[in-house]
Amino acid sequence: MKKWLLLLLVMFFFAFHGIAKPGVFIFTDINIGGGDPDDRQSLVHLLWYADELEILGIVPDRWNKQGMEACLMAVESYRKDFKTYGFEKKGYPSPDKVTKLLAADLQDAENKFQTAALASTAKNPLYVLVWGNMNNAGKILEKHPELTNQIRLITIGTGLKYGPEDELPGEACNVPNWNGPGRNAIYNNPRFNEMWWLEINWTYNGMFSGNGPKEMFVKLSAFGNMGQHIQFVTKDHEWAQYFRVGDTPSVLYIIDPKQNLVDPTESNWAGKFKKPFPSVRPNYYTDDNGPVKWDYSDPCKTWDNLTDMYAYNKSTLEKERPEMYSALISKLERIYGRE
Numbered sequence: 001m002k003k004w005l006l007l008l009l010v011m012f013f014f015a016f017h018g019i020a021k022p023g024v025f026i027f028t029d030i031n032i033g034g035g036d037p038d039d040r041q042s043l044v045h046l047l048w049y050a051d052e053l054e055i056l057g058i059v060p061d062r063w064n065k066q067g068m069e070a071c072l073m074a075v076e077s078y079r080k081d082f083k084t085y086g087f088e089k090k091g092y093p094s095p096d097k098v099t100k101l102l103a104a105d106l107q108d109a110e111n112k113f114q115t116a117a118l119a120s121t122a123k124n125p126l127y128v129l130v131w132g133n134m135n136n137a138g139k140i141l142e143k144h145p146e147l148t149n150q151i152r153l154i155t156i157g158t159g160l161k162y163g164p165e166d167e168l169p170g171e172a173c174n175v176p177n178w179n180g181p182g183r184n185a186i187y188n189n190p191r192f193n194e195m196w197w198l199e200i201n202w203t204y205n206g207m208f209s210g211n212g213p214k215e216m217f218v219k220l221s222a223f224g225n226m227g228q229h230i231q232f233v234t235k236d237h238e239w240a241q242y243f244r245v246g247d248t249p250s251v252l253y254i255i256d257p258k259q260n261l262v263d264p265t266e267s268n269w270a271g272k273f274k275k276p277f278p279s280v281r282p283n284y285y286t287d288d289n290g291p292v293k294w295d296y297s298d299p300c301k302t303w304d305n306l307t308d309m310y311a312y313n314k315s316t317l318e319k320e321r322p323e324m325y326s327a328l329i330s331k332l333e334r335i336y337g338r339e
Helices: 001-014 036-048 066-085 095-100 108-118 135-144 146-149 183-187 205-209 210-219 222-233 249-257 297-317 321-335
Strands: 023-028 054-060 126-131 153-156 199-200 285-286
Touching: 001 036, 001 066, 036 066, 036 205, 036 222, 036 249, 054 066, 054 108, 066 095, 066 222, 095 285, 108 126, 108 135, 146 153, 153 183, 183 249, 199 210, 205 297, 210 222, 210 321, 222 285, 222 321, 285 321
Parallel strands: 023 054, 023 126, 126 153, 153 199, 199 285
Antiparallel strands: none
16 A cells, blocks of 8 residues: 555544544454354444444455355344434444445455554554454564554464363364464564463353353344344354354453453453463463463463363353343443333
8 A cells, every 4th residue: 555545544544533432453254154153243242332432444354255245244234223223323333334344355454454553542552353363363463563562452262272181182282272373473473572462262251151141142132133133143053042252252351341451450341361471471461360270381281270270261251241241231222222
């Protein structure tokens, strides 16, 4: 992109995007058919909070798996509710504006990311939320490492996989998690040692447990086309017919009204996290081990504590979940005129 055009875009962002709302930029492996419908649910959840967040870009990584089409379907449900329930007067962006945020390909994603990052400030950094593998986000970061001072990165399931012996026999402690591809290229590159990074590796599983997600699944269907879309996207996935939203903790961290956005070590709607390497990686946070003995530098040394570590991680989100659910229902009752 020519420098003069980039500068014009940056000026446009400064002119039209206030600093009151946290800016977010999404990379998602959303798709139609295969995979996990939690990305499609998480996109609806994100749009429900589009009045509190400044969404600056959405990258459907799996363009070859109808990722763009899946995004457009969610935006269409948003469009219907926007018109029917007067979202414009409630501070929501227009559906056309949201559509323009969708990246058509990797080059478009890079351009949008660069523009959004350059428009951010120290007081209002760009939150980069990765809902899938880190291949595309990593390529852009490696190409523009100077932008890491402008962003705060939040990834889901990008470390090691939880693998009891019945699932992953042998060297389970060395198996990358579901979203592992592309992660180590960034993690092992010293240029990114000081980048602010919250890696939610196992804690996000607190979104899935118990009856709460099933009960929410039913409750949310009563809230417009977007609530119905939450159910629609699971129609071919009987195992996922609940409020799954496995990527949503990256958003919860930002929208929790009691959260100090600088410090993930405080309990919040996304769970609780720890800074395991304060000297080498002063701005890197990941799942908190609480009372469980855990070697962050070499997890294999403490892999016998895997079950306890996994259980504690997800429990830090589980205990916050009722408050988050209550806040979401209250918000929906307000914006859908049911108070």
